[in-house]
Structures are given as structure tokens and as C-alpha cells.
Amino acid sequence: MAVGQRLKHVVESQQFSRLLLDEIMTRASEMEREPHRAAGRLQGRVMAALFYEPSTRTRLSFEAAMLRLGGSTMGTDNAREFSSAAKGETLEDTIRIVNGYADVIVLRHDEEGAAKRAAAVSEAPVINAGDGRGQHPTQALLDIYTIRAELGRVDGVEIAMVGDLANGRTVRSLTYLLSKYRDVRIWFVAPPQVAMRQDIKDHLDEHRIEWSETEDLDSVLGKVDVVYQTRIQKERFADKPAYQAVKGIYRITAETLEKLGPQAIVMHPLPRVDEIAPEVDADPRAAYFRQARLS
Ligand code: CP
Secondary structure (H helix, E strand, O other), X not given: OOOOOOOOOEOOHHHOOHHHHHHHHHHHHHHXXXXXXXXXXXXXXXXXXXXXXXXXXXXXXXXHHHHHOXXXXXXXXXXXXXXXXXXXXXXXXXXXXXXXXXXXXXXXXXXXXXXXXXXXXXXXXXXXXXXXXXOOHHHHHHHHHHHHHHHOOOXXXXXXXXXXXXXXXXXXXXXXXXXXXXXXXXXXXXXXXXXXXXXXXHHHHHOOOEEEEEOOOHHHHOOOOXXXXXXXXXXXXXXXXXXXXXXXXXXXXXXHHHHOXXXXXXXXXXXXXXXXXXXXXXXXXXXXXXXHHOO
């Protein structure tokens, strides 16, 4: 299958057209159904994973994908300490050097805009695996794939994004992708301190996507197909009192599930801390571990 539009770097969700999204979803579905057909496709290729922030899913799922496709991987966790960044090397210089060793660079960084800076100096494709409060476009692709797999459609989906929307990069990337679909409706559920930022709201208005804001999760539970719960990102708060003020503000429990539709699902990019009670895991509507498995 020909891909309608080729991307060199994957930096932000705005790069994906609806046509490209449809092609990626179809291709991913084929690979999920018949994984052996893709075996060896990346033989001889090398991926460098440069992770300046912690990761479980993103780092290991990229590595697993590369290995399953016959390629090789190398890289560094905690790159601020274990790469020459510790000696003062700039991100741009590190990327120039890694270009000599790798065919693709997967970058997670703590600064918003880092992936764009890396892409600007890189011959090898750069994949943004999360840049601070910026974006996480490959998580958003997985989220769209999960919605499609769980509900059978993305057009017409009604979704509540819940929690730390100001600091969460996955909700930003997912919103950009959802704006490519028809008749989507989004509820942003957050207290004012961590409300969705204005640039995303402006984007939705420009694309005539219906959205609204509320602090009351219960008021939307009966209306939505998806509850997309997120962690309050402790590491992004300037001080402890600001974090304490919103910590634990939304918690999905068995009682929450009673108000949720029977066909609705609960998603979460993970890791979770305390925002989904363990008792929810056994409910068939808890889709977050299935979501992570698809990555
Ligand atoms: N969802 C996600 O990005 O998880 P990690 O931080 O573990 O990679």
C-alpha cells in the first residue's frame, strides 16, 4: 500500500493528514493481524533512542518494534547524566554526532520544542517520543488506533479528557489528531490551574470541532464514549503547594464506572499514580492496559 504523504521527521500531530492517518491505521491493523509479513523489513537499520526523561512504554515499545522488524537499537536513558550533555554538549551537537551512527533517532526530552530543534539539524529522521509539555505524537497515533479498535470508529466520537491538561503532552497531540475526524466532541475536564492551553482551543475553533470545559467529571460521564484520564504531572509543577492543590482531584473508581455508559471505555496513556483505582482494572471498559499493549 502506498503511503499518500511521506514524513521525514515526526515532530507534532499537525503533520498528519486524515489520508495519512487512515493509511497508517490500516497498515498497523494489517501488521497486528499478520506480524510475520513485516519481519525483516528493517534489517540492517539502526535506531538510536535518546531519552532525557524517564520512560517505560515509549522506550521499550520503540525498541521492541525495531527488533521485531529485524533492525538493531542503541541509546541512552537518563541522557542528561549519561551522555555528553552532562559535560555541556548541546542537543544540536549530540544529534549531529548520532547522525553518524544511526538511521533514525527517537528522542524524549524535558524541553518543549526539543524535537523540532533536533529535526532542524538532523539528516536522519527524528521521532518525537515526548518533548516536555509539548507533544507526544506517536502516543496519539496509538490512542487513535485504540479508539478505532475498541469502538470501531473515530468519526463521531465523544471524549472527555481529564486531569492535568496544561502539562499533559498526550492530550495535546491527541486533540490535534481528533480534529482531523468528523463530528468529534471533546470535553476538557480540569480545574483552572491545569486547564487545556489556549492554542489547542484556538485550533479546535479554527477546525470547527465542538468542545467545552468543565470541572465536573460526573456531569459528562453519561455522555461520552471515551474517558481519557491523565496523571497530574508532579514533575512539571514549580512548587509543592501548587501540586498539592490539584493532586488526586479526579479519581476513577467503581462508583465512577456506575455513571459511565456500558459501551464507553476508560483510556490512560500511563503511567498512573492514583487517578484510577486498581478496582477499575477488572472492568471490561478499562482499556488502558489493552491500549499500552497495542503500542
Ligand atoms: N505513555 C508514555 O509515554 O509512557 P512512558 O512515559 O512510560 O513512555
